Amino acid sequence: MSQSLSSSPRRGAAAGALHWSGIAWFAVAAVGQVAFIGFILAFYGVRTAQGNFAAWNDKPLIDGYIAGDHAGNFVFAAHVLLASIVTLAGLMQLTPALRRALPTLHRWTGRSFIIIGVFMALSGVWLTLVRGTSLSTISSVAILINAVLILTFAGVAWRHAVKSRFEQHRQWAMRTFMVVSGVWFLRVGIMGWVLVNQGPVGMTNTLSGPADMVLTFGSYLIPLALLELYFAAGRSANGLLKLFTAAVVFAATVFTAAGVFGTIAFMWGPYL
Numbered sequence: 042m043s044q045s046l047s048s049s050p051r052r053g054a055a056a057g058a059l060h061w062s063g064i065a066w067f068a069v070a071a072v073g074q075v076a077f078i079g080f081i082l083a084f085y086g087v088r089t090a091q092g093n094f095a096a097w098n099d100k101p102l103i104d105g106y107i108a109g110d111h112a113g114n115f116v117f118a119a120h121v122l123l124a125s126i127v128t129l130a131g132l133m134q135l136t137p138a139l140r141r142a143l144p145t146l147h148r149w150t151g152r153s154f155i156i157i158g159v160f161m162a163l164s165g166v167w168l169t170l171v172r173g174t175s176l177s178t179i180s181s182v183a184i185l186i187n188a189v190l191i192l193t194f195a196g197v198a199w200r201h202a203v204k205s206r207f208e209q210h211r212q213w214a215m216r217t218f219m220v221v222s223g224v225w226f227l228r229v230g231i232m233g234w235v236l237v238n239q240g241p242v243g244m245t246n247t248l249s250g251p252a253d254m255v256l257t258f259g260s261y262l263i264p265l266a267l268l269e270l271y272f273a274a275g276r277s278a279n280g281l282l283k284l285f286t287a288a289v290v291f292a293a294t295v296f297t298a299a300g301v302f303g304t305i306a307f308m309w310g311p312y313l
């Protein structure tokens with residue numbers, strides 16, 4: 042198939058556009074995820090290391106630090122601090138140069154990504170259902186489905202790796218990356234939407250407006266749908282499908298860039 046692609050300039054150009062759209066999106070996402078890691082360490086990391094747990098609440102949160110709630114505060118701290126590690130591990134897993142140059146590191150960051158991803162989902166469920174941290178029923182349902190998808194996809198990706206089915210493993214690892222990144226996509230989506238519309242159109246302060254519903258469920262369903270389209274276009278010999286998909290991914294890159302700018306400038310930057 043690679044021969045037939047390279048023998049036709051039009052198909053070759055379409056395959057090239059598809060390839061570069063994926064790289065452009067990943068580069069923008071990597072900048073946004075590194076900013077997320079930096080924010081977590083500079084905000085939660087510094088306050089936790091200083092023992093100043095009450096200062097977690099210096100930024101708007103649903104619950105954060107609650108005096109006397111030792112279990113809840115401990116799980117919250119573990120959840121937010123490990124968020125930086127799982128995000129870093131996910132980025133390292135998807136960087137092909139690193140995977141090729143350091144395969145042993147790739148295996149260890151892969152194991153860490155899956156184990157911490159599972160912990161993130163379970164601790165998130167605990168915070169939502171046991172601690173009772175919730176803005177609205179609909180936003181909690183959306184993030185609980187995200188948790189179920191993380192647990193399912195991480196299990197499937199792990200199983201394919203153990204059985205040495207590397208192509209399936211690669212695809213499920215990318216699906217797992219998309220759902221583990223759901224909470225990051227939600228923040229980027231919210232800020233992208235607010236910037237594009239010059240205001241919180243269709244949003245409420247309990248994340249239950251019509252735009253909120255699209256953003257909360259879409260924070261993992263839209264990236265998963267785009268990933269499937271990208272996989273299908275990559276497999277297909279149809280140059281038009283490749284070009285269409287490249288255009289969609291470039292549009293998603295522009296929206297992601299707006300959202301990344303918004304999170305850094307308005308969501309995280311002001312609290313550092």
Ligand code: HEM
Nearest residue numbers: 102103104105124161162165166168169174184188221224
């Ligand atoms: C694996 C991906 C996840 C990452 C990277 C992540 C990251 C974070 C971060 C950074 C915070 C701190 C809040 C902030 O500063 O904005 C947080 C809080 C929280 N997360 Fe997660 N999370 C993940 C998955 C989940 C899941 C699957 C759930 C629920 C099922 C969940 C539920 C919560 C809750 C309830 C809070 C407390 C929010 C508050 O008090 O305002 N998280 N998470």
